[in-house]
Amino acid sequence: MRNTQALLLETDFPTIFRSTLNTLQMNLGYLCNLSCQHCHVNAGPKRTELMDKDTMKTALAVIEKYQLEILDVTGGSPEMNPHFKWLVKQARALGVKVIDRCNPTILLELGYEDLVDFLATEQVEITASLPCYLEDNVDAQRGKGVFKTSINALKKLNEAGYGKTGSDLVLNLVFNPQGPTLPPEQTSLEAAYREFLQQNFGLEFNHLFTITNMPIQRFGAVLLAKGQFENYMNVLKHAFKPENLNQVMCKTLLSVDWQGFVYDCDFNQMLDLPMAGRQRHLSDLLHHDFSGQRIETGDHCYGCTAGQGSSCTGVLQK
Ligand code: SF4
């Protein structure tokens, strides 16, 4: 697979600095039951990298030290990490909001039958990927049958109270474009998702997050293979909006890889761009506060600042 890294690091992206940390985003490993075409972490069923419990303990110490408000777990399928439930329970006991970036099909896999009840009991917020409301598009991007399984899993979440009116259990959905284009306007797409999913499947959810595809890893390789990389970068750069710079997620979030090394964001993690210019571990954060530090940037950062802006919680211009 060809790599876009060298094409992204020489950049004219403006200099930005970290603000006060409030979110730890932890990648619990690259193991996943799917292998989607747009996956920016190259996750899949054969990956063996998984975060261990000691690293999780250090993360919890960092959460306490900085009094962080949010633990955002991702992967792969984070639920496939054998210590997932332990970590969630510990974080919830500290009063931290936990967000599970969930590929909904995992909820119906053998061996995960009790997962929905566990998530509901711990009041974990679910951000579930559903890259389109049309079956053909989802199956083309994620694999045959993934749409139907995802819908069934979302129904199971609704039955447990997730996404239902009047319930505290939050279910957000994530859209990302099929190809090298910017996402459509989030509010109107959310309305279209809501109408279609309600009418066709009786499904409810709280919010839809539209996320711009990053020109890295598997999606970056597809762009290169199809000769679309340069065009896509031009799309991102021409849509640059300076007002998005103040709201990019790396200002308040720190991304942790499965071994405990830290990065300004998940995308930098995948590009092997460590925070503050050299490899640092979660344990370094126990002794040194990196607030105000310059953020490591590259041309991929235009993906966060194009148009409505993009982050793990959808557009920046809400
Ligand atoms: S995009 Fe998500 S569900 Fe698909 S392979 Fe990557 S981690 Fe797994």
Ligand code: SF4
């Ligand atoms: S890719 Fe986005 S979140 Fe990551 S460093 Fe660049 S602007 Fe920040």
